[in-house]
Amino acid sequence: MRKIRHTFNHTASCAPGDGVVFSVRTGKKPRGISILLSVLFWLIIWEITARSLDSALLLVSPVTVLRRLWELIFTAKFWINVFTSLWRIGAGYLLGAFCGILCGVLCAFFPAAGALFSPLLSVIKATPVTSLVILALVWIKSYNLSIFICFLMVFPILTESVKEGILEADRELLELAFVFRFSPWKKIKQIYLPSIRPQLITALSTSIGFAWKAGIAGEVFARPRLGVGSRLYDAKVYLETPDLFCWTLVIILLSMAIEKLVLFLLKRGSRETAPHHAGKEEA
Amino acid sequence: MEPIILSGISKSFGDKIVLRDFSATFPNPGLTAIMGSSGAGKTTLIRILLRLTTPDAGTISGLDSLTPSVVFQENRLFPQLTALQNAEVAGTKGGSGKYWLTRMGLGDSLSLKPDSLSGGMQRRVAIARALCYGGNFLVLDEPFKGLDIETRASILPIFREVKREKAVLLITHDPEEAEALADHLVRIEPYPSNTR
Missing domain, CATH: 1.10.3720.10 (MetI-like)
Known part of the structure; x- marks a missing residue:
């Protein structure tokens, strides 16, 4: 018998022995902290590049x-x-x-x-x-x-x-x-x-x-x-x-x-x- | 009230002849059942009577003074409206939506939208809409499609009431339905043997 369990991590699976193996992972949209971290990462890259160039005319x-x-x-x-x-x-x-x-x-x-x-x-x-x-x-x-x-x-x-x-x-x-x-x-x-x-x-x-x-x-x-x-x-x-x-x-x-x-x-x-x-x- | 008389109606779609020299008389008031195999031209015939299609040849009398109401083969409900709003969307000269839906056994589903209704319930909303609208010429294209025996039995008396007041055309494949309701029966066969 097919039994599908829904879990909070967007994964549906079958219990062992059900005869059916069904597993789907859905991509999560980056939110909150992930967005903040990626923005911070690129700002750091920008800051490092600007300091390396050391030219306010080319890159501030x-x-x-x-x-x-x-x-x-x-x-x-x-x-x-x-x-x-x-x-x-x-x-x-x-x-x-x-x-x-x-x-x-x-x-x-x-x-x-x-x-x-x-x-x-x-x-x-x-x-x-x-x-x-x-x-x-x-x-x-x-x-x-x-x-x-x-x-x-x-x-x-x-x-x-x-x-x-x-x-x-x-x-x-x-x-x-x-x-x-x-x-x-x-x-x-x-x-x-x-x-x-x-x-x-x-x-x-x-x-x-x-x-x-x-x-x-x-x-x-x-x-x-x-x-x-x-x-x-x-x-x-x-x-x-x-x-x-x-x-x-x-x-x-x-x-x-x-x-x-x-x-x-x-x-x-x-x-x-x-x-x-x-x-x-x-x- | 004068009957609806069709004389020498012909209709082709490209090379395909659907109706050829078809003639019939539909009493008014009264219920005429139209039976025939698939592709015989039943739906084309009612589309001509509803002025959705123009015949290539032939004349129709007794139709100009009539206001048609219809239950199409498909339910054709508005997905954004509730059952009650769908029943009343065309008008309420024939009675309120609440009245007809309650008679159809949908009194507790008035506020549900079509996607929350079963196929049979949607069919009953489509029938209720045609009855709410009123009019004096009712066209029923397989109205019992998708309905269980009990529901059919509960709707049959409604059509018996209606046919006493207006001209009703019933398209059906079921001889029992035709026998239960019809005053007249018209059999229609695919061309080249369109019969009356």
Whole structure:
């Protein structure tokens, strides 16, 4: 007789004599102390390398970077630059998401719109960010460039996800909705939204990372008066290596924080708007 | 109420002829059982009657004034909704979801979602949904599929009540079911020998 015991170390096994040998070990995700130790390891490596090189121009130590960051965060200039970048990238992201969702719906329901947008989306996806930035600089003021670049990063991802989600909606449920004469809103709420939701969450959380990186790259190229990307460029031009590392660290930390925040908001929003929360009247 | 009359209905999918010059009359009210072997075109026929498929040729009268309700061969439940929400999702002109689900023996499972229900329970929710919706033309495509004998026996009286008020089409492979419920029987055979 097969008997499977589950133990806390994610190992399932059979008792001897059961006639079946079954053992599965699942990989554990590194957490807490393991992450801390690995971060510490690489910081030590960085510190040792910096000390060996002994050149603040080539490589500054992590301690110097943290000291510089500590100085910067108490200046108004730091926060003005950070919030200006956040505003530009946020605006581009939201605009791209809104237009992408709208375009995805159009492309799914009207094949002609799909055919019309298809080459445009392919070109945007295939063009390197740097080419887009340089081209866009010809037409757009440096202040707004990052908004446009972020828009271009987010728009095709959202368009395709929403289109796929709609096209993959359950055909059998759509037939049911036809026979039972569902209102358009009921069809959207009970059939299309549940079909789009998982892909939409993935697309929105993935594209924020792209948008952030492309937006900063846009600032580095366009060099508006304010922005994290501009400060990064200044640090490079004036050979301020501690500032260069410091702003890079800020970009990484903000990228991680924004991705976590967007994912948290999306999951929370998704839970609250999920159709199973709908009451009798709403159903 | 006028009967549903089908005259010379034909339907092909590519080279495959599914229905050829099919004619039949379904009384209204009353229950017509449609029997036939697999691939005979039974499901195509009801898809035509539900306007999910357009016939290549032929006419149908008596259908325009009817509001159809259906139990498909598949349960087609919304996974995110509870049994009660699923029963009421299409409307409640035919009665509340609680009423029909209780009559189906699911009074204590109203808040369960389809993935927590057995196949037989899901089938009863699909039947309850069609009854809640109301309408005056009920299409039942193998409604007893997956139900045990006792449950079948408890649902038969419900269909007997319903057939007194509206036109009901029952697709079944089981002669006993047809005999227990049907006022009329239509046998349908695969082309080239579609019979009436």
